[in-house]
Amino acid sequence: MPLHTLTQLSQLPAASWDALLPTSQPFLRHAFLSSLEDSGSVGGRTGWLPAHRLWCDAQGQVQAALPAYIKQHSYGEYVFDHAWADACRRAGIAYYPKLLGAVPFSPVSGARLLGDAHAAAQLLDELADELDDQGLSSLHINFTSPACDALMLQRQGWLERLGCQFHWHNRGYRDFHDFLDVLASRKRKQMRKEREQVAGQGIDFDWRGGHELSEVDWDFVYQCYANTYHVRGQAPYLTRTFFSLLAERMPEAIRVVFARQHGRPLAMAFSLVDGDTFYGRYWGCLAEFDRLHFETCFYQGMERAIAEGLERFDAGAQGEHKLIRGFEPVLTHSWHYLRHPGLHAAVAEFLEQERSGVRVYAEQARSYLPFRQAAGG
Structure with a gap:
């Protein structure tokens, strides 16, 4: 099978992983992710079990990858689904473990499906199909890039979630x-x-x-x-x-x-x-x-x-106090694939309303920016 699971990033040479990256963003680099693992910040009893997915060609060369973790809780993600998990608990549905494609503890948008676009699409489809076999309730990919968003929009069953951060522009x-x-x-x-x-x-x-x-x-x-x-x-x-x-x-x-x-x-x-x-x-x-x-x-x-x-200062998640200091609202995106039909339907309805509210909030937030009217933008 071309889809492989990597439980330790150190098993893959840094050059092989970093060659898949579309940008120099530090959070995706082998050095950052492997430091999390080698230091014990993830793995063990942290509830973040590395399970990076690799898509390889017939010669065993890595063509695409997803930095991924099996999660036993929802802490450290900054896309909050605690209410979904609580609803599942009350209904007797197992929400954990789930699979998360993300950079741990880092609410920074960027590439998540790495490498060749065609191979990345195959990886994503295969991964969604095998959740049941692995006993995983769902797949979540947080803080995605526009290229990833375009890929997700082409696929059935995925739910989009919007968030709002505040970034400063030089x-x-x-x-x-x-x-x-x-x-x-x-x-x-x-x-x-x-x-x-x-x-x-x-x-x-x-x-x-x-x-x-x-x-x-x-x-x-x-x-x-x-x-x-x-x-x-x-x-x-x-x-x-x-x-x-x-x-x-x-x-x-x-x-x-x-x-x-x-x-x-x-x-x-x-x-x-x-x-x-x-x-x-x-x-x-x-x-x-x-x-x-x-x-x-x-x-x-x-x-x-x-x-x-x-050009840009990304100071992290949340913080309306940033607005009056010149940090402008920016929409963030995450994507969610929920296997349980009832949960999928309920979350889809919730997210439709939430997306509308987030867009209105981001637009209203602009009125609090400190720029002179002619200088803002």
Whole structure:
């Protein structure tokens, strides 16, 4: 059979996997996904069991792939189907295990069906047909690219779900002041005031690339990252080892900013970059300071994107507070194949209404953007 399951990405050479990627997006690279596995952030008892699907030709060469995981829960996905699972539980329908095509813990849109388009279509069709044999209730593919969306629209039985994120666009700004100049006066003053409040507390910022970070630095990064979960009574998704492995395997993509007060580190924001996009991923602090979150996570990232000539700043899921700071609504897509006929029908009806609501929400959200009327777009 041309369809194979890979339970450890390390079984496939990095060059073979990366050759399938259409872009340089860091989250799809062998280095990122294998670091999740080798660090224990997925696998084992995490509820994320790697089950990557490969489509191979007669000579055994990989032609297409789907990064995939057998899931025993719905945490860490950022496309929320807990209500679907709960409805199944009440009806006596098994919702777990399910199969998820995604990048764990990363609500970043991009390619999911990798490699040759024809082979990827065959992989998808074969995979949907074999769910029953594997005891899987459903197949979900989250945060897809336009090319993947076009492929899914051609197939029967798949349900589309929309979401809304907020991304900042660098429209050729020379610096942060240049960006402020396109804002309405009141919003411009608000941002300046927020930044001045942080500076007035004696806090400054230090940017480091992956090659410049020591293990002591990574200890602090992880301490801050883990603290964002601990304060909510939750365990962090990522292990400490993940950060060291990623720094070893793809340091060129890593950017970390440290917030310091009189030389003492207080907070950090961890980001990744590719050819045109700045991806803000994780943040954390060890002490609360007024407006520190906005400065560290948003304004510093915007300045960095401008400095590196990057076109877009993807700061992650949710966050209506991003709107007044110039982050514009962007629709995201996910696709769902549900084997149970009753569940499929109920979810299809729900998603039809939800898609309409998401589109209206995204359009209304634009009215809160801070741009001068002639400068927005």
